[in-house]
Structure formats: structure tokens, C-alpha cells
Amino acid sequence: MSLPMLRIGLFGFGTVGQGVWKILQSQSQSLQNRTSREIQIEAIYVRDVGRYKIQYPELPFVNSPDAILNNPDIGVVVEVMGGENPAKELVIQSLRKGKRVVTANKELLGKHKSELFHEASLHHSDIYFEAAVGGGIPIIRSFKVGFSANSIQSFFGILNGTTNYILTKMSETEGQSLASVLSEAQSLGFAEADPTMDISGADVAYKLTILAAVAFKIDVGISDIHFEGIESIDSDDIAYARQFGYEIKLLAMGKQLDANSFVLKVHPTMVPIHHPLASVRDEFNAVFLTGDSVGEAMLYGKGAGSLPTASAVISDLIDIAFEGQGPGSARNLETNYRKVAVEKIEDQETRFYLRLNIQDIFGVLEKIAAVFGTNHISLANLIQKERDESTAQLVIVTHKVPEKNMQNAIVQLKQLVEVLSVQSVIRVGLD
Amino acid sequence: MSLPMLRIGLFGFGTVGQGVWKILQSQSQSLQNRTSREIQIEAIYVRDVGRYKIQYPELPFVNSPDAILNNPDIGVVVEVMGGENPAKELVIQSLRKGKRVVTANKELLGKHKSELFHEASLHHSDIYFEAAVGGGIPIIRSFKVGFSANSIQSFFGILNGTTNYILTKMSETEGQSLASVLSEAQSLGFAEADPTMDISGADVAYKLTILAAVAFKIDVGISDIHFEGIESIDSDDIAYARQFGYEIKLLAMGKQLDANSFVLKVHPTMVPIHHPLASVRDEFNAVFLTGDSVGEAMLYGKGAGSLPTASAVISDLIDIAFEGQGPGSARNLETNYRKVAVEKIEDQETRFYLRLNIQDIFGVLEKIAAVFGTNHISLANLIQKERDESTAQLVIVTHKVPEKNMQNAIVQLKQLVEVLSVQSVIRVGLD
Numbered sequence: 079m080s081l082p083m084l085r086i087g088l089f090g091f092g093t094v095g096q097g098v099w100k101i102l103q104s105q106s107q108s109l110q111n112r113t114s115r116e117i118q119i120e121a122i123y124v125r126d127v128g129r130y131k132i133q134y135p136e137l138p139f140v141n142s143p144d145a146i147l148n149n150p151d152i153g154v155v156v157e158v159m160g161g162e163n164p165a166k167e168l169v170i171q172s173l174r175k176g177k178r179v180v181t182a183n184k185e186l187l188g189k190h191k192s193e194l195f196h197e198a199s200l201h202h203s204d205i206y207f208e209a210a211v212g213g214g215i216p217i218i219r220s221f222k223v224g225f226s227a228n229s230i231q232s233f234f235g236i237l238n239g240t241t242n243y244i245l246t247k248m249s250e251t252e253g254q255s256l257a258s259v260l261s262e263a264q265s266l267g268f269a270e271a272d273p274t275m276d277i278s279g280a281d282v283a284y285k286l287t288i289l290a291a292v293a294f295k296i297d298v299g300i301s302d303i304h305f306e307g308i309e310s311i312d313s314d315d316i317a318y319a320r321q322f323g324y325e326i327k328l329l330a331m332g333k334q335l336d337a338n339s340f341v342l343k344v345h346p347t348m349v350p351i352h353h354p355l356a357s358v359r360d361e362f363n364a365v366f367l368t369g370d371s372v373g374e375a376m377l378y379g380k381g382a383g384s385l386p387t388a389s390a391v392i393s394d395l396i397d398i399a400f401e402g403q404g405p406g407s408a409r410n411l412e413t414n415y416r417k418v419a420v421e422k423i424e425d426q427e428t429r430f431y432l433r434l435n436i437q438d439i440f441g442v443l444e445k446i447a448a449v450f451g452t453n454h455i456s457l458a459n460l461i462q463k464e465r466d467e468s469t470a471q472l473v474i475v476t477h478k479v480p481e482k483n484m485q486n487a488i489v490q491l492k493q494l495v496e497v498l499s500v501q502s503v504i505r506v507g508l509d
Numbered sequence: 510m511s512l513p514m515l516r517i518g519l520f521g522f523g524t525v526g527q528g529v530w531k532i533l534q535s536q537s538q539s540l541q542n543r544t545s546r547e548i549q550i551e552a553i554y555v556r557d558v559g560r561y562k563i564q565y566p567e568l569p570f571v572n573s574p575d576a577i578l579n580n581p582d583i584g585v586v587v588e589v590m591g592g593e594n595p596a597k598e599l600v601i602q603s604l605r606k607g608k609r610v611v612t613a614n615k616e617l618l619g620k621h622k623s624e625l626f627h628e629a630s631l632h633h634s635d636i637y638f639e640a641a642v643g644g645g646i647p648i649i650r651s652f653k654v655g656f657s658a659n660s661i662q663s664f665f666g667i668l669n670g671t672t673n674y675i676l677t678k679m680s681e682t683e684g685q686s687l688a689s690v691l692s693e694a695q696s697l698g699f700a701e702a703d704p705t706m707d708i709s710g711a712d713v714a715y716k717l718t719i720l721a722a723v724a725f726k727i728d729v730g731i732s733d734i735h736f737e738g739i740e741s742i743d744s745d746d747i748a749y750a751r752q753f754g755y756e757i758k759l760l761a762m763g764k765q766l767d768a769n770s771f772v773l774k775v776h777p778t779m780v781p782i783h784h785p786l787a788s789v790r791d792e793f794n795a796v797f798l799t800g801d802s803v804g805e806a807m808l809y810g811k812g813a814g815s816l817p818t819a820s821a822v823i824s825d826l827i828d829i830a831f832e833g834q835g836p837g838s839a840r841n842l843e844t845n846y847r848k849v850a851v852e853k854i855e856d857q858e859t860r861f862y863l864r865l866n867i868q869d870i871f872g873v874l875e876k877i878a879a880v881f882g883t884n885h886i887s888l889a890n891l892i893q894k895e896r897d898e899s900t901a902q903l904v905i906v907t908h909k910v911p912e913k914n915m916q917n918a919i920v921q922l923k924q925l926v927e928v929l930s931v932q933s934v935i936r937v938g939l940d
Contacts, residue, residue, distance in 0.1 A: 226539075362805075
């Protein structure tokens with residue numbers, strides 16, 4: 079008995095696209111058993127067909143997107159080109175033809191999800207994006223189905239493998255600088271030649287807008303989100319963090335304050351050593367969430383790489399294989415996202431870690447203490463350590479304090495001649 | 510515009526049933542937004558309608574299962590009675606009427622899943638059971654969809670909250686006995702009045718047969734599985750475990766050796782302190798798995814309780830809300846489970862921890878060492894500790910050794926007059 083076919087078209091054949099092809103080969107029988115359908119790659123659009131044909135002579139490469147868009151047998155397209163353009167146009171054209179879309183593209187969704195969801199809805203299609211956040215971890219469908227009985231109160235994510243790998247190595251080999259770990263990571267293939275998107279936190283910020291949509295049903299753009307990267311994390315900060323009982327992680331954070339007010343931000347955070355997120359090491363990702371029914375839960379796994387990401391793409395194909403046709407059958411699509419206020423970073427309260435280089439002279443501590451006093455900042459820990467004959471390092475952990483007070487204090491500290499530099503400012507804790 | 514209804518019948522209204530009702534109330538609007546359907550409880554079967562009517566006068570209690578079975582408007586039944594009977598008959602009758610079934614009943618599935626899946630298939634229905642394993646953690650659907658592109662190589666689960674709570678408390682308060690922690694747990698509601706199912710490992714063994722089905726597509730019964738409980742774990746063992754760098758956890762283990770051979774077993778295990786499972790504390794559950802594409806992944810959350818379990822039941826209702834009708838639409842049902850050989854425990858190899866009470870006299874260690882030598886068991890660690898004037902405690906950790914060699918050695922050790930007792934035998938490590 080021949081099974082009904084699910085014919086797919088691939089846009090792109092890079093590392094993820096090749097992973098999709100490999101898994102569809104190796105798992106062909108088990109996927110047929112699972113879905114009662116035969117999944118077949120009908121066409122693969124790449125720019126340079128010639129180059130690919132040499133390596134994969136048996137694969138159906140095409141040199142024009144139209145060969146996929148205009149093929150009515152292709153019901154599903156998989157967009158694994160990455161980047162904003164031409165991916166956006168190809169996805170929109172596919173949706174307009176009623177094709178289901180699977181995409182692994184966090185930048186595309188981070189920037190244009192509202193428009194894409196609207197197009198999908200208009201044309202009774204659907205768009206799936208499990209692979210866009212957390213690689214092989216089934217985080218999107220867990221929010222959309224597994225935890226869908228819950229009001230999500232908060233989530234905290236380690237969503238970038240490159241920066242988590244770098245922070246882990248810095249923590250394991252105390253004293254190694256970010257620059258030296260990064261160059262090691264690049265030579266091992268754990269970091270891109272141009273790592274700006276990762277290091278700056280922008281990659282995580284895109285992913286946060288996607289998680290905010292599925293967890294809170296809200297529509298926020300990257301410009302609504304305060305994000306910072308790990309550029310200024312120093313090996314000294316890692317060492318002090320451990321001394322105080324923390325690991326430094328680059329966290330994406332989402333919290334519901336009330337029906338219309340949310341905290342959404344990305345920055346390095348000192349995570350208490352016993353929190354499950356503190357033990358997420360190397361290139362692994364994780365999302366720790368709290369729902370009103372399920373309580374605390376965490377999902378953990380590989381956030382990138384050819385096969386983990388392709389594994390997520392194929393999980394979307396399995397959902398599509400079970401989808402019916404016509405209005406109401408789109409199980410992934412949601413369009414009732416609300417525009418809401420994101421609380422300004424200045425209005426938030428948190429604990430802070432600061433590391434200052436100061437002149438080691440009489441009266442300096444008094445002047446610094448006065449700045450904190452003026453700004454109603456109370457100190458929890460303080461360590462002063464001699465650097466050389468005339469300078470010292472001063473490390474401070476505060477109690478909870480409004481961000482704007484701390485920002486004022488930092489401006490004032492920088493004006494003191496005795497403060498040579500404010501080396502690091504890192505937020506502490508998950509509350 | 511009124512939405513199409515999804516009318517459900519409840520069998521049972523205990524702690525999970527009440528949780529389902531509460532969440533359907535509180536999340537009514539968001540579930541409608543998510544599914545474009547209105548989910549309504551049409552009838553609730555309980556034995557003693559009178560008693561419930563007083564507390565919940567507005568709810569549609571019925572005193573006969575037929576009021577649900579014979580109501581053609583009810584398309585979905587939720588079985589939350591627990592236990593084998595009459596749950597089994599009610600589920601079969603429901604499937605025969607073509608109703609979708611959602612069940613939280615690990616004993617029912619552990620014993621009868623093949624028969625139930627067959628009935629569902631015969632009558633073009635489907636049976637969902639996210640709540641039967643791991644409470645609120647979306648572990649079943651992760652195996653069925655999220656990780657479905659993978660050959661699962663192994664999984665290790667902490668699947669019983671009561672025993673994990675007890676082991677955690679014993680570890681945190683070194684020296685407290687199992688009996689005393691258990692009685693505390695009972696008074697706090699973390700353990701049943703009769704905790705036999707939990708303590709003996711039987712509860713975990715039922716759950717393991719269910720995970721084996723969804724992860725490996727194999728049909729094994731509880732009688733195929735070697736299972737042990739935590740009855741003989743002593744506070745001394747917990748203390749030594751920590752000293753050697755381990756936490757003791759009651760683990761369900763599944764490993765694929767080759768296409769037709771599997772390891773499936775439940776027993777207390779010394780888990781290396783840095784493994785993610787070692788930090789799963791209190792009543793939390795977790796499943797750590799390795800897939801050929803996704804690599805290592807872990808899901809973590811609350812494994813029991815009214816709302817976490819109800820949250821899982823409702824996630825199944827969401828899937829059902831999106832299901833089409835007729836043959837081929839059943840997205841959860843799989844019937845191609847193979848009967849396979851489960852490797853006998855005697856044929857497995859592992860490391861062992863042993864704790865002996867011995868006479869503290871000249872030559873005893875030589876005799877004990879001879880027993881290990883005869884059985885080709887090589888020792889990794891050994892601690893002898895004086896107990897009183899004439900006896901001592903001897904703690905041993907071995908290298909990897911076949912189970913049957915260790916079983917021989919234990920028989921021979923017990924025959925030595927110098928060995929007063931073999932207090933504990935605990936397997937070490939996850940390999």
C-alpha cells in the first residue's frame with residue numbers, strides 16, 4: 079500500500095538543510111510509521127546549483143524559488159536560509175500559495191512575525207518555528223501545547239550556545255580572558271567568524287521576542303527590549319561570582335507583572351549556584367519557567383548545530399503531517415497577540431555587582447559610600463583588594479535597588495577622581 | 510459567534526479531576542483563543558453523587574457511567590479514577606463508542622496498553638496519556654513529536670516524587686532514617702498512607718513500560734522489568750555516596766543495545782554529583798535522554814499533584830481539539846510496538862557499592878578479598894570504619910563487573926562467619 083505523500087521544498091541547503099535531508103534519509107521508515115505518510119524532498123532551492131550537484135548528484139536542486147513556489151504538489155516549504163532577505167519574501171510567497179511553512183529563522187521571526195502570522199491567517203496556512211529557539215529542545219510546542227493550560231508567570235532562558243560555551247570555559251579555566259576563549263571557540267567551530275550577533279546579545283533578543291509571543295501571547299519587537307551582551311565580562315568577574323556563590327549566564331528574561339505589563343530583557347546575570355540554570359554548561363541551552371498550574375519546569379538540550387536543529391524542523395513536519403486542511407486546522411498559528419507595555423529597565427529593581435578600580439588612598443571608601451548613600455543604595459558585600467602600590471580593586475554587591483538609582487550612582491562614581499574606572503556592572507539573581 | 514463545542518465526560522473527581530475542572534474554569538478564555546473551541550464538562554461520573562453535590566451543587570454529576578458512555582455529544586472522556594478496575598472497562602467502552610480517551614492512569618497503561626491501543630485502533634479513536642508519566646512535564650509528547658526525528662539511544666528518569674522527596678531529605682539531613690523521613694512526608698501529604706507502590710519501585714516500573722513504548726516503540730510488561738525500591742537505603746549509604754561524589758536516586762533506565770535488545774530496569778543508583786539528574790531535588794521528576802540527532806536533553810518539572818497533573822490532562826485536550834475525524838487522524842495512537850527481548854539483569858555489567866558489617870578480627874579482609882578475587886571483581890574504593898570494640902563497617906566500590914559475578918560474591922560473603930551482614934548493595938553510575 080502506498081502512503082499519501084507529504085512533498086516538501088527546501089529553501090537553502092546549508093548546515094541545517096543538510097541535517098534535515100540526512101534525518102529524512104535515516105529515519106524514513108520510523109517517520110512513515112509515525113505519521114502514515116511518506117515525507118519526500120521534492121525540490122531544493124540553492125543559488126549555485128552547479129556546486130551542489132557535484133557533491134549531491136541525486137538531489138533535486140533548483141536554481142529558482144519559483145520551481146518550489148509554483149509547484150502545487152509541494153504543500154510544505156522549509157526555510158533554512160537564515161537572515162532577513164530573501165527569506166522574508168520567499169516565506170510570504172509560500173504562505174500566499176497556501177503552503178505550510180517551517181522556518182528555523184530567528185531573525186526573520188524576531189523582526190516580522192506579526193506580518194508573517196497575518197499572511198498565514200489570511201491564506202488559511204500555518205507557520206511553524208520550533209527550530210528558531212533552543213535548537214533541538216521542544217520549547218515552542220511545550221508553550222503552545224504542553225504548558226498551554228497555564229498562565230506563564232515567568233521564564234528565564236539560556237538561548238545562545240556560543241556565549242554559554244564562552245562563559246563556561248572562562249569559569250572552568252579561571253583567569254582566561256574572553257578574547258582568548260572566543261578565539262579558541264572559533265577554531266573549534268563553536269563560534270562564528272563574526273560573532274557579533276551572539277556576543278552582543280542580539281541573537282538572544284530575537285529569540286526572546288519569539289518566546290514572549292508563545293508564552294505570553296504578546297507582540298514585542300527587538301526595539302522594545304533592553305539587551306546587553308557579554309563583551310565586558312572579565313575573568314575577574316567570573317572568579318568573584320563563584321566566590322559569592324554564583325555563575326554568570328547570559329539570560330533572556332520574561333516576567334508577567336500584570337495583564338498588560340511585562341519585563342523582557344537580556345543581560346548577563348549572576349545565577350545562584352544551586353539554581354538549575356547554573357549547571358547548564360558548554361553549548362547547551364535551557365528554558366526555566368513557572369506556570370500557575372505546573373509550577374517550575376525546565377527544558378534542556380542542544381541549542382544549535384546541524385542535527386539538533388534539523389531534529390526540531392522535522393518535529394514540525396510531523397505536526398504538519400497530522401494537520402487537517404482548511405480553516406481552523408492550523409494548530410501552530412496564533413494571531414491574537416496583544417501589544418503591551420514593556421517595563422523600562424530604569425523602572426526595575428534588582429541587586430547589582432560592581433567592580434571598580436580605585437586609588438588606594440585615605441578617604442576613598444568614604445567618598446564612594448557617600449555616593450551609594452545619596453542614591454539610597456545599601457550594600458550587602460564589599461571586598462577591597464590591593465592591585466599595586468597605589469591602586470586597588472573594589473568589589474561590591476548591593477541589596478535590591480531601582481535601576482535608575484544605580485545609573486545615577488555610576489555617573490557620580492565616574493566623576494570621583496579617586497575612581498579610576500567602573501570596570502563591571504552585573505545584575506544579580508533572578509527576582 | 511459561538512465556537513464549536515468540545516464536550517467532555519469525567520470518570521472520577523478526585524484530586525486530579527478537581528484540578529482539571531479548576532483549570533478549565535480559570536483558563537477558559539485562553540483555551541478558547543488557543544483552540545477556537547469551547548471545552549465544556551458535560552458530565553462527571555462519581556460513585557457518591559450526594560456527597561459531591563453538597564460541595565459542588567453546580568456541577569453535572571451522574572451516578573452511572575452510562576450517562577457518559579451513551580451520550581453521543583460527549584466526544585472525549587477523561588479517566589482520572591486511577592487503579593485497574595473499573596477504569597479499564599470504562600476506557601474500553603469509551604473507545605468502542607469512538608470517544609477519544611485521556612487518562613492519567615499509569616497502572617492501567619502499564620498493565621493493558623496493548624489491549625487499549627488495539628481497541629482505539631479498531632474503532633478509529635485515540636488514547637492520550639501525557640499525565641500518566643512525569644505529571645506536568647510534557648514528556649510523552651516530546652517523545653512522540655519533539656524528539657520523533659531521533660532514534661532514542663537511552664533515557665534515565667526520576668519518575669516518582671515521593672521517593673525522590675525522601676531521598677532528598679535523607680541527603681539534606683544526614684543521619685535521618687528512611688522511616689522517619691517517610692512519616693514526615695506522610696504528615697506533609699508528600700506520601701500516601703500506604704506508600705508501598707511508591708517505595709517498592711512498582712509505580713516507577715509501570716511508568717517505565719510506558720516510556721519504553723513511546724521512546725523505543727516496544728511492548729514490554731512490568732513482569733519483563735527488574736525493579737527494586739528504596740526500602741533498604743540507609744542514611745549511612747547516603748553519607749558514603751556523597752563522600753564518593755554521588756547522590757542516590759531511584760532511576761528508571763531504558764537503553765537500546767541493538768535493534769531487538771534493550772536494558773529496562775528500575776533501581777536505586779548512585780548518580781555522579783555533576784550529572785543534571787543529581788540536582789533534581791524534592792518531589793521533582795526529570796527525564797534525561799540521548800537521541801542520535803538531538804544529543805543529550807532533559808525535561809524537568811513536578812511529577813504529581815492536582816494542578817501539574819491536570820495541566821498535562823488539558824494539554825491532551827488541546828491536541829484533541831485540533832484532531833480531525835476519521836481514520837488517519839489519530840495523532841497520539843501508535844500500534845506498531847514490537848515485542849523484544851529485555852536483557853536479563855544477570856547479564857548486565859555495572860559498578861557496585863557494598864556496605865558490610867564485619868567482625869573486626871585479624872585476617873577478615875583477606876577472606877573478603879579472596880571472595881572478590883574468585884569472582885573476578887576488582888575494587889576501586891575501600892573504607893573500613895570501626896563500629897564498636899569487635900565489629901566494623903566495610904564499604905566497597907567496585908569497577909565494572911557482571912551482575913552474576915556480584916550475586917555469586919554476595920552469596921559467598923554471606924557464608925563467611927566474619928561477615929555479620931551485607932547491609933547494602935547499590936549500583937553505581939549511568940553506564
